[in-house]
Amino acid sequence: MPKVDRRILKTEEALKTAVIELMAEKNFDDITIQELAYHANVSRGTIYLHYMDKYDLLDKLMETHIHELRERCEASADLDFVTGFVIWTDYFDRNYAFFSTMLASKGAPFFRSRFIKFLIEEFQDEVDNTRGKNEGLHKDLAVQFLASSYAAVVEWWFTNEKPVPHQVLAEQLGALLERICD
Incomplete structure (x- = not known):
């Protein structure tokens, strides 16, 4: 695996955080490249060295998280629903800023459809x-129902600022899914 320059990683992380x-704070469509550059403390040109535009940046950020969830699914394939969901909800909890922005705000409605497709x-x-x-x-109807329900509960969790610990969320979702899928 080729080594990636740490400066590149640091810049990309700053842009994703920004x-x-x-x-x-605002709708994605209203964010300018200049605002992104200022917030990440980089030049506009630096953004274009890493991404085609702000949409490419957001797309790569979303894909990173979906990929990570997919890897966690593969790693927990032999586990029961509750244990597997603890792995997911722990990831949601540790990446609260991203998921709360994507699911609990009107910031990126296209993330929700991508998330449901993944589910x-x-x-x-x-x-x-x-x-x-x-x-x-x-x-297909049953799977769509499960995926949409799961996404809605996760959205509820973020919208209500984690009213229960992520372990409780996992236990409850796992118990519900076991009842449905048994």
Whole structure:
């Protein structure tokens, strides 16, 4: 793996932090490259060395978090729902600024659709509509319901500024999903 210059990493981190902080204050479409540069303490030209535009910066930031969640899913594939969700909710908790901005504000509605798409992919194998209480249910409908419900509960958690610890959120979501998917 090639070594990445630490200055590059530091600059990219400053830009990602700046865009999240600015989105907490205003709509993404109203943020200018100049504001991003000032907030990250870099020049406008530096932004364009790393990203095509502010949309590319936001897209890469979102993709980084979705990728990290996907890796956590793969690492917890053999765990029960509750234990697996603790891994997710811990990540949500540690990246509160990003997820609260993306899910609890009107900052980036396209993140929600990307998040739900990710959840649909992850829940696809959890729904068995061939037997038991789910027999005869339309699988895509059931998976869409699970993904949308999960996303809505996570949004609620951020919108209400974490009214329960992330472990409780994971336990409750895991228990609900076990009931639905058993």
